[in-house]
Amino acid sequence: MRQExxxxxxxxxxxRSLWMVHFCTGCxxxxxxxxxxxxxDMERFGMISMATPxxxxxxxxxxxxxxxxxxxxVQVYEQMRDPKYVVGFGSCTIxxxxxxxxxxxxxxxxxxxxxxxxxxxxMPRPEAIIDAFLKLMDMIDKGEATGWKKYHKYYKQYKxxxxxxxxxxxxxxxxxxxxxxx
Amino acid sequence: MVMxxxxxxxxxxxxxxxGFAIGMLFNGIARKVVARIHNRVGPPVYQGYIDVFKLFxxxxxxxxxxxxxxxxxFSVGGIALTFLFLPVAGVSMLSGEGDLFLILYLxxxxxxxxxxxxxxxxxxxxAVGMMRALMMMLAYELPIAMVIVAMMVYYxxxxxxxxxxxxxxxxxxxxxxxxxxxxxxxxxxxxxMLMEKPFDIPLAPHxxxxxxxxxxGGKHLGSIILYKMMGTVVETTLFVDLFxxxxxxxxxxxxxxxxxxxxxxVWFVLILVVFLIAVIINAVFPRFRIEQALKFYWKxxxxxxxxxxxxxxxxxxx
Amino acid sequence: xxxxxxxxxxxxxxxxxxRIETTKDKVEEMIKKLKNNGYEHFVMLSCIDWIKDGxxxxxxxxxxxxxKEHVMISIKINRxxxxxxxxxHLFPQIETYEREIHEMFGVxxxxxxxxxxxxxxxxxxxxxxxxxxxxEKFVKEHYYKIPEVKEE
Numbered sequence: 123m124r125q126e127x128x129x130x131x132x133x134x135x136x137x138r139s140l141w142m143v144h145f146c147t148g149c150x151x152x153x154x155x156x157x158x159x160x161x162x163d164m165e166r167f168g169m170i171s172m173a174t175p176x177x178x179x180x181x182x183x184x185x186x187x188x189x190x191x192x193x194x195x196v197q198v199y200e201q202m203r204d205p206k207y208v209v210g211f212g213s214c215t216i217x218x219x220x221x222x223x224x225x226x227x228x229x230x231x232x233x234x235x236x237x238x239x240x241x242x243x244x245m246p247r248p249e250a251i252i253d254a255f256l257k258l259m260d261m262i263d264k265g266e267a268t269g270w271k272k273y274h275k276y277y278k279q280y281k282x283x284x285x286x287x288x289x290x291x292x293x294x295x296x297x298x299x300x301x302x303x304x
Numbered sequence: 305m306v307m308x309x310x311x312x313x314x315x316x317x318x319x320x321x322x323g324f325a326i327g328m329l330f331n332g333i334a335r336k337v338v339a340r341i342h343n344r345v346g347p348p349v350y351q352g353y354i355d356v357f358k359l360f361x362x363x364x365x366x367x368x369x370x371x372x373x374x375x376x377x378f379s380v381g382g383i384a385l386t387f388l389f390l391p392v393a394g395v396s397m398l399s400g401e402g403d404l405f406l407i408l409y410l411x412x413x414x415x416x417x418x419x420x421x422x423x424x425x426x427x428x429x430x431a432v433g434m435m436r437a438l439m440m441m442l443a444y445e446l447p448i449a450m451v452i453v454a455m456m457v458y459y460x461x462x463x464x465x466x467x468x469x470x471x472x473x474x475x476x477x478x479x480x481x482x483x484x485x486x487x488x489x490x491x492x493x494x495x496x497m498l499m500e501k502p503f504d505i506p507l508a509p510h511x512x513x514x515x516x517x518x519x520x521g522g523k524h525l526g527s528i529i530l531y532k533m534m535g536t537v538v539e540t541t542l543f544v545d546l547f548x549x550x551x552x553x554x555x556x557x558x559x560x561x562x563x564x565x566x567x568x569x570v571w572f573v574l575i576l577v578v579f580l581i582a583v584i585i586n587a588v589f590p591r592f593r594i595e596q597a598l599k600f601y602w603k604x605x606x607x608x609x610x611x612x613x614x615x616x617x618x619x620x621x622x
Numbered sequence: 623x624x625x626x627x628x629x630x631x632x633x634x635x636x637x638x639x640x641r642i643e644t645t646k647d648k649v650e651e652m653i654k655k656l657k658n659n660g661y662e663h664f665v666m667l668s669c670i671d672w673i674k675d676g677x678x679x680x681x682x683x684x685x686x687x688x689x690k691e692h693v694m695i696s697i698k699i700n701r702x703x704x705x706x707x708x709x710x711h712l713f714p715q716i717e718t719y720e721r722e723i724h725e726m727f728g729v730x731x732x733x734x735x736x737x738x739x740x741x742x743x744x745x746x747x748x749x750x751x752x753x754x755x756x757x758e759k760f761v762k763e764h765y766y767k768i769p770e771v772k773e774e
Contacts, residue, residue, distance in 0.1 A: 132361035139351070139358040163344040165335070168351055173513040176366070176521035179358075190743050203522040204363040218765075223758050225750045226742060229765045236771075272773075279771045286768050290746055 136179065136205070137262040140255070143178035144171040145198055148185020150211045153245050162248045169255060175201040180258070183237075186214035186227045189287055192234060196284055199235055199273075206270045207258060210240040211251075219244055233283045236269030316397050320384045326572070327533030328352035333576070334583045341587040352533060359526030368425045368519060375421030376520070376527035382414035383534045390541050393571035394472075394552040395564070396465045404452060404464045407542065408445075411497075414531055415441065418516055421528070425519030433515015436594050437506035443601035444496035444503075450609035451486040454616040455546060458483075464545055471549035478547045482615045487547045489609050494582060496597065497539045499532075501586035505594050540575040540582075548574050624659060624686065625693045632693075639692045646680075646697045646706055653682060653695070653712050660688040664712075667719035669727050673753040676701050678729055682709070699729070708734040726751035 144154065157164050158171060172178045175198045187195060199208070210231050213219035218229035231237055238261065241254045261267040273280060286292055331352035339346025367373055388397040389407055415437065422430035455477065459467050467477075477483040496503040506515050520528050544550055551571025554563035592600065625640045626632050629652065632642045644652060653664075665683035672679060675698075682695040699706060708731040710717035718740075720731045725740045728749040739745065748755045 132358070135354050136358040136361060139354045160343045163339070163346070165339060165347050166345040168347050168354060173509040174518050174521075176519055177514070177517070177525055188741070190741060193743070201366075203366065223761050225755075225757050225760055229761075230770075233768050233770055272771075276771050276773070279769075283768050283771070287765075289744060290742075290764065292764065292767055 133262055133265060137259040138168045140167075140169050140180050140207075140259070141172045141178045142169060142180035142182050143175045143198065143202070144173075145175075145181060145195065146184055147187055147191050147195070148212070148214060150184030150214075150245055153248060153251065154182075154184065157248045157251050162252060164252065164255070167252075167255065167259070175199075176203065178202055179206055181206065181208045182211055183208065183215050183231060184211045186219065186221050186224075187231065188226050189228060189290070190226075192228055192284070193288060196235065204270050205267075207238045207262070207267050208235060208269055209254060209258065210237040212246060213242060213244045216240055216242065228287055234287065235280060236272040238267045238269045312397075316388055319392065319395075319397060320387060323384070323387045323534050323537050324530060326575075327530070327535075327537045328356060330536050330576070330579055331355075331533050334579070334586075337580065337583050338587045341584070356526055356530060356533075359529065360523055362522035362526075365522045365524065367524075372421050372424040372519075372524070375417045375424065376524045376531075378417030378420065379414040379531035380527050380534070382410070382417055383531050383538055386410040386414070387534065387538050387541075390538065391465045391468045391545055391550050392541060393564070393567035394468060394550055394556065395567075404456065404462050404467075407464060408449065408452070411538070411542075412441070414535065418528065418531070421520065421524070422516035422518075427518045429512045429514075429518045430516050432512050433506050433508070433518070436508075436512075437516060439594055440496055440499075440503060440506055440597060443598045444493040444605075447489050447601055447605040447609040448493040448497075450606065450613050451483075451490050452546070454482070454486060454609075454613045457613075458616050458619075468545050468550035468552060472552050472555070474549065474553065476547065476549045482612045482619075483547060485608060486612050487543075489605050489612070490543060490546065491578075491581065492605050493601070494539060494543055494578070495585060496601070498536055498579075498582050500582045502589040502592045503597050504586075504591055505597055508591060536579055537575065540578045541571070543578050544571065544574045548578075551575075624689045625656070625661070625691060628655060628659060638690055639694070641694045641696060643696050646699060649682065649695060649697055650707065650709060650712070653684070653709060656684050656693060657712065661686040661691075661693060663687065664715060665692075667709075667716060667723065669723045669729065669751075671701070671727065671751070671753045672698075673701070678727060680706065680723070680729070703730070705730040705732045707732050710734055725749065728752065 144151070154171075156162055164170075169180075175181070179202070181195075181199055181202065183195065199206070210216060214221060214227070215231040215237070218224070218227060221227040222229065228234065239254055239258050241250055243250055246254075258267060329349065329352060332347065332349040335351060336346040336349050386407065389403055389410060390396070419434050419437070422434045455467060456462050458480075459470050461467060461470070471477055478487050499507055507517065508515060512518070517525065517528060551574050552567050553570050554566050556563045556567075559566075625642070626634060629642055631644065632640050635641050642652065661684040663685040665685050668681045668683070670679040670681070677698045678701055680697050680699065684693045684695070685691070686693075697706075706729060708716070708720060710720060710733075717734060717736055720734050721737055721740050723729050724731060724734075724737045725742060725745070726749055731737065742750070747760070750757065750760075
């Protein structure tokens with residue numbers, strides 16, 4: 123019981139102090155400056171952008187991801203300390219958006235890393251971004267934002283999907299499923 | 305005898321806890337003030353407490369060897385020790401004679417721990433940041449050391465507690481013309497010591513990704529941030545001790561515990577004012593390059609400090 | 623109108639825009655000549671896939687700040703593995719354009735030592751900008767077939 127109280131307190135504290143790593147991909151990063159600065163001021167919720175993934179709690183994926191970018195994104199995600207949360211930003215991370223038939227952009231981010239919350243739109247307005255962050259805070263408070271636990275639990279499946287995307291070939295699957303999924 | 309030791313240990317830990325609490329509060333106040341200057345709402349003033357709690361409740365800790373682990377403790381321990389050597393509102397825990405030299409050395413210890421951790425992390429950004437931090441130390445220590453030597457000559461003591469005692473009855477050093485200029489010089493050096501904006505070259509988040517802090521995260525980062533928060537208290541207290549009489553307004557022997565209370569409140573207000581000056585300068589300035597900072601300190605700041613030194617010497621000679 | 627005077631085969635297709643059609647062994651000489659006559663800016667190197675003719679068209683774009691003229695030197699090569707000599711010794715930025723065209727169209731540039739992968743890392747299929755590469759089919763068979771993460 124005491125352990126539970128303690129983690130509840132930790133959740134209440136950490137939801138008011140979300141530090142995000144500002145990883146800019148695609149055009150979505152353009153919507154962040156108004157959110158960060160005087161007009162919409164995200165700091166009133168305790169959110170600031172950090173320079174390195176080691177210090178951050180939230181990974182904001184702003185826009186489409188080429189396969190080459192996904193490699194870097196996975197590295198950034200794995201460098202972050204638990205508990206960590208991923209926010210998929212714009213329709214590109216949901217189903218590819220306007221890049222639905224591009225040969226080099228991934229279509230669905232949740233196949234490669236656990237996404238806690240998506241923001242729909244192309245581009246989402248700053249109000250939508252702030253709304254999403256408030257929802258994320260609510261989820262953290264209730265203990266529903268468990269993407270990082272999911273990544274530990276289904277690590278093999280995520281790694282398999284990442285490997286398939288990186289090599290541009292589906293037959294990698296067999297190698298991985300027959301072996302023990304390194 | 306045993307009781308005495310236990311009481312003094314309790315009082316000391318109380319002082320250190322007070323220092324940390326004020327440091328965290330100052331972090332929140334600074335962010336709020338900067339936000340208001342930027343025409344934003346800003347975080348609540350208790351944001352510092354939340355941040356530190358969150359960092360210590362992070363679940364994974366990625367370590368880069370035992371030096372990296374030790375460095376975080378080294379910084380926090382070093383800054384706490386420095387705080388105990390400073391007379392706070394006239395109460396000095398560990399100081400004896402000649403402690404001004406000791407403090408000047410002790411202030412370098414936590415920065416050294418910081419450097420150890422940055423070196424152990426092996427990140428090139430950390431190495432660049434640490435090089436810049438040591439350059440900055442070299443730059444701002446020269447003017448502040450000259451001003452401190454001038455004070456030692458004027459008050460004819462090397463003890464900080466002695467200097468504070470001689471400034472009692474509101475005979476603050478800032479009221480003496482050479483030391484009014486000296487306070488300005490030291491305030492500029494303080495800006496570099498606190499790593500506030502024109503001189504936040506070692507951190508420079510947009511250039512070298514927070515420099516020495518680049519590999520710190522979770523509990524390690526929590527310790528380093530505690531060190532930085534406590535550092536603001538230590539450095540502003542040093543300034544207040546030197547120039548503003550350490551916040552001592554009432555004689556303890558005359559008024560008893562009431563004097564302690566008033567002195568602590570005055571000390572708090574004074575360090576807050578000194579800190580806010582630094583924060584307000586921080587809010588409106590961009591960042592210097594390292595050679596510009598070095599030039600500023602050695603060309604203008606040190607020159608003025610040298611002038612004060614001559615002024616005091618000639619005054620003493622006459 | 624400097625380029626018109628320099629080369630007899632130059633055609634003015636629009637005011638300030640000159641097109642020269644030539645063969646691959648004359649390109650180096652032409653770029654050198656243009657470079658020495660005030661066309662000091664190499665803008666870009668582009669490639670077009672004329673699949674019906676079985677040709678790739680490489681276009682070298684140059685610009686002169688002095689004459690305010692845009693010169694396009696166009697050469698045609700066979701689609702099936704014809705090599706082109708590199709021009710990267712004349713303008714260093716050509717190296718990167720050649721690298722990109724090598725990756726996207728599969729054109730080999732003789733003498734360019736840096737034809738390693740550029741945007742696509744480890745691409746195992748046909749170069750994707752060729753017109754016989756079916757993008758939609760590839761996307762449907764690749765990205766849409768990657769399985770979702772199943773929760774047990």
